[in-house]
Amino acid sequence: MNAEILKDTFGRQHTYLRISLTELCNLRCTYCMPADGIQLSPRSHIMNFDEIYDIAKLFVSHGVSKIRLTGGEPLVRKDVEIILRKLATLPVALSMTTNAVIIDRYIQVLKECGILNLNVSLDSLDSEKFKILTRRDNFEKVFHNIHLLIKEGFSIKLNVVLIKGVNDDEIVDFINLTRDIDINVRFIEFMPFDGNAWNKQKLVSYSDIMAIVEEAYGIERVDRIKDAPNDTSKNYKIKEHKGSFAIISSVTNPFCDSCNRIRLTANGRIKNCLFSATESDLLTPLRDGQDLRPIIQKVMQSKFKVRGGMDTLEKLETPNLHEKNRSMITIGG
Ligand code: SAM
Ligand code: SF4
DSSP: OOGGGGBOTTOOBOOEEEEEOOSOOSOOOTTTSOTTOOOOOOGGGSOOHHHHHHHHHHHHHTTOOEEEEESSOGGGSTTHHHHHHHHTTSSSEEEEEEOOTTGGGGHHHHHHTTOOEEEEEOOOSSHHHHHHHHSSOOHHHHHHHHHHHHHTTOEEEEEEEEBTTTTGGGHHHHHHHTTTSOOEEEEEEOOOOTTSOOOGGGBOOHHHHHHHHHHHHOGGGEEEOOOOTTOSSEEEEETTOSSEEEEEOTTTSOOGGGOOEEEEOTTSEEESSTTOSOOEEOHHHHHTTOOOHHHHHHHHHTOOSSGGGOOSHHHHTOHHHHTTSOOGGGTOO
């Protein structure tokens, strides 16, 4: 195994591949999907299941030990079961990020493929607010499915993107879910992407969140707990609670030093960073029978030290910099 091609110029070894299976989604989250929708790639430009497997296998043979499937919504892909079963034959930890709207149909397959760790997105515990945030009326279904997953023994991280004036009044309600249930609620700072109307005023920062938590529970009840290696989140626990909570502060406290992630979009492009404005096509050369390794190595060599080159908050706030990037729906989170 030659892991060198997945090392960047800052010595970061990349062992974690996130594969977006589709640009399609059954929700329309305002912070992710632009109001006017997106220009979808032609169907023939989307990787088929063999191509996904071939590219994944190549990465695994160069040191990738963890693959997360994402989207769009990965489960809306008709052939998702085939993809899961093929990827499950690789020697990797497989996981998925999902909105859980239709996950009840896939419980058995997920178990058979050893996908027991899931990140589930839910931004509000209020069905009306959920409808506004996702532009769809699916709260009951998602909430029911989250409980079903817990009952079936899945380990759940709940992703909550916080937007000021929209759902920041629910921080304590979300943490209260961890009192009796062993889940990890992860508050994610709202990030700027093409078409998501981001501005700094909408940001609920790491320090804003901690101030609310300490006010609600008292500082002595809030324990800082150990983060997993290469973890993007800072983890905490309210003393007597079964579960925990975390903050992903990509905007105010980027965690790029320990970054080990590479992203593959549904149309077969590799991105060396979530915030990167550039990407390289792997699908066309794969279809042409070319060796992908020099392309991958070049992409890794061009990775910036911090956030695709937007190393300050000022740069992140400069619209023409982050608007050169894709919408989140076509990157995959
Ligand atoms: N559809 C699946 C879901 O919602 O979990 C997977 C794809 S979604 C793009 C992956 C993750 O990105 C979700 O947890 C979502 O909340 C997060 N996300 C999307 N747009 C974001 C943004 N602008 N800022 C922060 N997180 C975002
Ligand atoms: Fe779909 Fe997930 Fe984006 Fe929401 S966050 S629109 S569920 S891809």
